[in-house]
Amino acid sequence: GVRSIVSFGNMADVDATDLITHFNKDKGTKVIALYIEGFKNGRKFYEVAKNLEKPLIVLKGGKVEEVKEATISHVGAMAGDYDIVKTVFGDANVINAEDIQQFFEYCKIFTLLDEKRVEGNKIAVLSNSGGLGILGADGIKNSRLSLTKYIKNTISKFSLDISKSFSKSI
Incomplete structure (x- = not known):
C-alpha cells in the first residue's frame, strides 16, 4: 500500500x-x-x-x-x-x-x-516459454542490467521444479 x-x-x-x-x-x-x-x-x-x-x-x-x-x-x-x-x-x-x-x-x-535488497546489475530470465524468455532477455538490452549465466547447480534445481522443456540457453 x-x-x-x-x-x-x-x-x-x-x-x-x-x-x-x-x-x-x-x-x-x-x-x-x-x-x-x-x-x-x-x-x-x-x-x-x-x-x-x-x-x-x-x-x-x-x-x-x-x-x-x-x-x-x-x-x-x-x-x-x-x-x-x-x-x-x-x-x-x-x-x-x-x-x-x-x-x-x-x-x-x-x-x-519487502526488505530484500536487490544489488548488482545481473539478472536471470526464467520462463516456461522459450519465446517469452527471449522477449524478456531482449527487454534487458535497453536497461542497465545484463544477463547472468546460469551455473550448473542452478540449472539442476530449476530442472527438478519445472518442465523438461525448460530452456537452459538463456
Whole structure:
C-alpha cells in the first residue's frame, strides 16, 4: 500500500533530498518513489540517494530538449541532460523509471520484495516459454542490467521444479 503522498511543488522550503532523507528514516516506508523534473542541488541529491537503505524509484520529467525550458520555468531547477541524469542515477543505485507505467510497476515490485535488497546489475530470465524468455532477455538490452549465466547447480534445481522443456540457453 501507499504510506504517504507528498506534493512539494516548486521546492521553496523543502526539496527532494529532504523528503528522501525523511522517508529513509521512516520505519513504515519500504520504498521511496519520486517524480521530479529538475534538481536544485544535483550533488546533494546524488549523495543522499547513494547512501539510502531503501530502494529509490525516480520518474524524471523533462527528459527531451523540447521541454527542458518549460521544466526550468516550471520548477526553477535545472532539468539536466537526461543521459547524464541516467548515469548519475545508475551510480547512486536509483531505479530509473522511463515512463509512468514502469514507475508504478517498479513501485509494486519493490514493495513486494519487502526488505530484500536487490544489488548488482545481473539478472536471470526464467520462463516456461522459450519465446517469452527471449522477449524478456531482449527487454534487458535497453536497461542497465545484463544477463547472468546460469551455473550448473542452478540449472539442476530449476530442472527438478519445472518442465523438461525448460530452456537452459538463456
